[in-house]
Amino acid sequence: MGIYTKHLAPRLINLACGSPAIQRWRRDVCVGLRGTVVEIGFGSGHNVPFYPDEVTNVLALEPSSLAWRLGAKRIAASVIAIEQIGLDGQSIPLLDQSCDAALLTFTLCTIPDPVAALHEIMRVLRPGGELHFLEHGLAPDAKTALRQHRLDPLEQRLADGCRLTRRPLELITSAGFISQWKHEQFVKGPKPWSYFTLGVVTRRAN
Ligand SMILES: C[S@@+](CC[C@H](N)C(=O)[O-])C[C@H]1O[C@@H](n2cnc3c(N)ncnc32)[C@H](O)[C@@H]1O
DSSP states (O other), X not given: OXXXXXXXXXXXXXXXXXXXXXXXXXXXXXXXXXXXXXXXXXXXXTTGGXXXXXXXXXXXXXXXXXXXXXXXXXXXXXXXXXXXXXXOTTSOOSXXXXXXXXXXXXXXXXXXXXXXXXXXXXXXXXXXEEEEEEEEOOOSSHHHHHHHHHHHHHHHHHTTTOOSOOOHHHHHXXXXXXXXXXXXXXXXXXXXXXXXXXXXEEOOOO
């Protein structure tokens, strides 16, 4: 891992992900979380202030030790127990059906194999357990989509593997989750990064 990826990228991502404009979306995606929650791509813990009181504990997966350290104050300030249980959301070290909910924010864009991660989430959720997600992705209009395809190689290099061209909703529904609600829209900001998808899906019964 190079110096940029290890030392600089997590700081830049921490700043971008901490943008005040995103906070209301984080609040919305966390509504309804309860019980034991597995958070994949925890980053520097920008969702921590929005965990509802009904959450009993959070089991976090995050490969960047610097991102984890950048979140230390938020973790320490939380009344909800937060534990880093591993590094890789593509292979979650938890028993089948051991979680009540899962949380993904701006992670499906970065995780190398999002399909594997979604299958792991399906495995560790109990039947009826909820996956709450907030992601950016490929825009519906051809002009923005073209810019996203052009920017993708640079984005991947500068933003730790992040892709602008993934379709989060398609990935999630193809994994077999059942949609509860979803919302997609452009938010304020540069268009290639600003097509947000937010929603809740549930794990199907066996
Ligand atoms: C754009 S950041 C988002 C961080 C955080 N979820 C947020 O909303 O602020 C993407 C995160 O995914 C993490 N990530 C990358 N590969 C991963 C993997 N295989 N498993 C779990 N997390 C991963 C990165 O280290 C980074 O913290």
